């Protein structure tokens with residue numbers, strides 16, 4: 001009996017995995033087949049030393065790709081059992097997936113999978129319409145289904161307090177010339193398979209803005225088109241902060257993002273308060289939570305947009321060389 005995944009299954013699921021979000025769209029992942037299992041590794045050549053010295057962002061990105069990989073396999077009727085960081089001596093191998101008992105995909109699997117190509121980071125202002133309570137609840141359930149938590153920052157004073165922490169983290173980061181150089185190097189003004197297209201980077205910030213948006217864009221906004229006055233801010237966190245916890249958080253992030261997309265919502269990510277240790281601790285204390293904040297999201301109703309480019313499947317696969 002054939003008990004492993006095939007190259008065809010690897011290729012097909014990888015095409016969905018690469019649609020995941022990643023820090024500066026670096027796409028820091030590699031995929032291969034080993035002993036019938038699909039393995040996802042962090043690509044050390046695509047880490048951002050100034051922005052992400054610990055590798056947190058690369059592991060969150062790979063976790064998000066892992067969620068898409070699992071989902072694609074499940075929807076194809078070949079779900080996987082996942083082991084995180086299976087080899088102590090190979091820390092960059094973040095996950096190994098082996099076939100589980102085949103079962104039909106659930107309706108939730110199908111609707112989340114349909115959202116994979118539609119999801120994108122929407123950095124433009126959202127409409128002021130509130131997100132209904134049942135949708136908020138679904139977002140929290142999505143995080144819990146992946147062993148993480150999602151805390152919504154509710155009320156003007158809580159949102160203002162969060163914004164002050166985020167702005168101070170932003171200022172700390174902006175003082176670092178290496179951080180600024182790295183970001184500039186990943187902004188794309190010409191078509192490219194990676195990096196953040198300037199057109200997707202959102203409008204330039206203005207003094208009245210509450211939340212600090214990472215400056216990828218260079219276009220000014222339409223007059224009067226300010227950001228929503230009271231954004232819905234959601235903080236995703238995990239129980240611990242090991243490398244495996246960060247991969248778990250990446251999976252939870254992608255489940256929340258796809259759940260939001262499925263519900264017609266737009267999301268942009270704000271990780272400055274996660275990247276500055278003092279801000280991350282202030283955020284954790286303000287939420288009164290055990291565990292570790294891993295990502296912040298701005299959630300709302302936005303204008304439609306387009307998905308950003310990705311490298312091809314061939315560029316991220318490590319296949320054994322077959323001799324003629």
Ligand SMILES: Cc1cc2nc3c(=O)[nH]c(=O)nc-3n(C[C@H](O)[C@H](O)[C@H](O)COP(=O)(O)O)c2cc1C
Nearest residue numbers: 021022023024025057060120121214269270271308
């Ligand atoms: C760990 C991580 C941190 C991120 N931080 C930010 C951020 O602070 N600001 C921002 O605008 N986008 C942030 N992003 C979003 C990425 O820039 C985005 O996913 C990438 O450019 C690909 O675009 P897409 O999400 O539209 O597919 C982050 C993504 C990840 C995975």
